[in-house]
Amino acid sequence: MIEKKTKLDYIKYRREKAFETFDEIEKLIDQGMLANAINRIYYSGFYIISSLALFDNFSTSKHRQLIGFFIKEYVKTNKIDETIGLFIDKAYNNRIASDYHDFVYLTKTDIEEYYQKMKVFIQEIDRIIQEKLSAFSG
Numbered sequence: 353m354i355e356k357k358t359k360l361d362y363i364k365y366r367r368e369k370a371f372e373t374f375d376e377i378e379k380l381i382d383q384g385m386l387a388n389a390i391n392r393i394y395y396s397g398f399y400i401i402s403s404l405a406l407f408d409n410f411s412t413s414k415h416r417q418l419i420g421f422f423i424k425e426y427v428k429t430n431k432i433d434e435t436i437g438l439f440i441d442k443a444y445n446n447r448i449a450s451d452y453h454d455f456v457y458l459t460k461t462d463i464e465e466y467y468q469k470m471k472v473f474i475q476e477i478d479r480i481i482q483e484k485l486s487a488f489s490g
Contacts, residue, residue, distance in 0.1 A: 359406060366403035367481060370396050374474060377467050386463050387450045393463070393470045394447035397440045400477045407484045419444060432476055439473050442466075 374396035380389035398415060401422045405411065410421050419440055427437035443466065449456045458466075 363403050363406045363481070363485070366399050366406070367478070370399035370403065370474060370478075373399060374470065377470075381460065381463055381467065384460075386458055386460060387456075389463050390443075390446050390450045390458060390466065393466050394440075394443040397443050397470055397473055397477075400474050400481075401440060404477055404481055404484075407481075415444060426480070431480065436469075436473055436476050439469050443470060443473075 373392050377389050377392045377396070380386075380392060398418065402411070402418060404426070405418060405421055408421075408425060410418075410425075412418050412421075422440065423437065426432045427434055446458065446466065450458065
């Protein structure tokens with residue numbers, strides 16, 4: 353029998369997936385796999401905001417829809433600082449360029465900078481998730 357998953361299970365799963373994905377990035381940078389690193393940078397952000405969106409009963413497989421929802425509900429309402437919150441859009445654009453366009457080169461320095469920015473992004477989103485988890489369970 354398949355165990356029925358609750359909303360909280362999905363929130364926690366996507367949050368964990370964000371951290372697992374983020375943990376891959378440093379190794380990829382060290383190995384010179386920069387295109388893969390930019391992909392993982394974006395996806396770590398995608399997973400963390402998909403976790404957050406579940407608190408608002410929002411779920412989609414469309415990346416642009418999720419980013420638009422996040423910006424509308426969290427950046428434009430000042431729940432997260434704009435300079436941090438809008439980084440997910442830049443990460444998405446970098447991932448699209450790297451995955452789908454020819455001759456896109458990002459330097460190791462660029463990737464390391466994006467890695468650090470995503471680290472801050474994830475920490476901020478996780479702070480909000482932790483607050484919501486406390487309210488959800490308490």
